[in-house]
Amino acid sequence: MTAGWHVSVTWPEVAQAARAHQRRAVAKLVTQFEDPRPAAAAVRREVIAALDADGARLGRVIGLTGAPGAGKSSLVGALATAIVADGGSLAVVAVDPSSPVSGGAFLGDRTRVRFPPDEPRLYFRSQPSRGALGGLAPSTFQVCRLLARLYDTVIVETVGVGQSEIEVAAIADATFLVIAPHGGDEVQFMKAGIMEIPDGFVLSKDDLGAGAERAHAQLRAALRLSGVGPRPIFRTSAQRGAGITELAQVWAAISPGGLTAREPAQFARWVADEHGRAAAARLNAAGGAAAYLAAHGGFDAAQLAFAGA
Numbered sequence: 001m002t003a004g005w006h007v008s009v010t011w012p013e014v015a016q017a018a019r020a021h022q023r024r025a026v027a028k029l030v031t032q033f034e035d036p037r038p039a040a041a042a043v044r045r046e047v048i049a050a051l052d053a054d055g056a057r058l059g060r061v062i063g064l065t066g067a068p069g070a071g072k073s074s075l076v077g078a079l080a081t082a083i084v085a086d087g088g089s090l091a092v093v094a095v096d097p098s099s100p101v102s103g104g105a106f107l108g109d110r111t112r113v114r115f116p117p118d119e120p121r122l123y124f125r126s127q128p129s130r131g132a133l134g135g136l137a138p139s140t141f142q143v144c145r146l147l148a149r150l151y152d153t154v155i156v157e158t159v160g161v162g163q164s165e166i167e168v169a170a171i172a173d174a175t176f177l178v179i180a181p182h183g184g185d186e187v188q189f190m191k192a193g194i195m196e197i198p199d200g201f202v203l204s205k206d207d208l209g210a211g212a213e214r215a216h217a218q219l220r221a222a223l224r225l226s227g228v229g230p231r232p233i234f235r236t237s238a239q240r241g242a243g244i245t246e247l248a249q250v251w252a253a254i255s256p257g258g259l260t261a262r263e264p265a266q267f268a269r270w271v272a273d274e275h276g277r278a279a280a281a282r283l284n285a286a287g288g289a290a291a292y293l294a295a296h297g298g299f300d301a302a303q304l305a306f307a308g309a
């Protein structure tokens with residue numbers, strides 16, 4: 001199948017250009033990984049096969065959640081600079097309840113200044129979340145399957161505390177919750193079940209003095225009271241660049257490659273979302289998602305088969 005720029009450009013060729021971080025090629029592939037139609041699943045199958053045959057390895061996927069204004073995007077901007085300075089590459093998928101499908105102001109103007117705009121080892125994608133209250137987009141997992149093969153690290157930034165945290169933790173190798181000092185009060189109201197989900201907490205805006213101390217004390221107390229085991233707490237200031245290299249080092253130590261193990265659960269979710277409960281029951285009766293994926297030769301082939309079944 002050809003990729004449509006020119007009759008002679010094939011998907012494996014686009015995949016190779018994307019591996020070299022050619023932005024246009026990456027964007028062209030992302031579009032295919034966001035497309036819910038069966039024809040796109042056929043393209044994905046071809047692209048993943050080409051990338052894997054070309055030696056692409058899965059990078060790590062990091063979930064970053066927190067209330068609006070917590071400082072997530074500013075943190076991502078600062079970390080992106082640190083990651084690239086360290087020789088790494090990074091893709092960011094920002095899932096935003098308010099952003100349009102394309103062209104949404106993604107990191108905000110302030111952060112964009114901190115983000116080297118022409119750096120090929122950095123890639124941004126903004127996606128609208130499925131629900132008004134946050135959470136992932138229908139194609140976030142798919143896009144991560146692609147981007148994790150092209151970049152060392154993929155950050156999935158989601159808005160909200162609660163549902164989006166649970167959804168992003170289901171696809172990420174590690175998840176961090178960002179809390180701003182002025183939002184410290186919300187720590188007291190976090191349910192134990194929610195506090196268990198992040199692998200670590202980031203207290204942002206550490207330049208704000210006493211508020212930051214108070215938020216830190218509240219978070220430690222809340223973790224103790226909720227019975228959640230020890231969790232690392234990182235203190236950062238995107239504005240001053242404090243704590244950024246430390247967090248970047250912690251992230252660089254997170255084992256990559258967890259996405260493949262997430263495929264059965266994400267496939268089951270896709271079946272339920274796209275084809276309904278009767279179809280989900282059919283999948284279970286047929287032995288479950290993992291067996292279906294194995295029998296059909298992977299995620300995209302299984303989507304094709306299920307859509308045609």
Ligand SMILES: Nc1nc2c(ncn2[C@@H]2O[C@H](COP(=O)(O)OP(=O)(O)O)[C@@H](O)[C@H]2O)c(=O)[nH]1
Nearest residue numbers: 068069070071072073074075108205237238239
């Ligand atoms: N003082 C201070 N303000 C910050 C810092 N990081 C972000 N902010 C501000 O907090 C607001 C929200 O930041 P943003 O990164 O967009 O938060 P997001 O909604 O969680 O992505 C903006 O006005 C930022 O300028 C920081 O380290 N220190």
Ligand SMILES: [Mg+2]
Nearest residue numbers: 072073074107
């Ligand atoms: Mg943001």
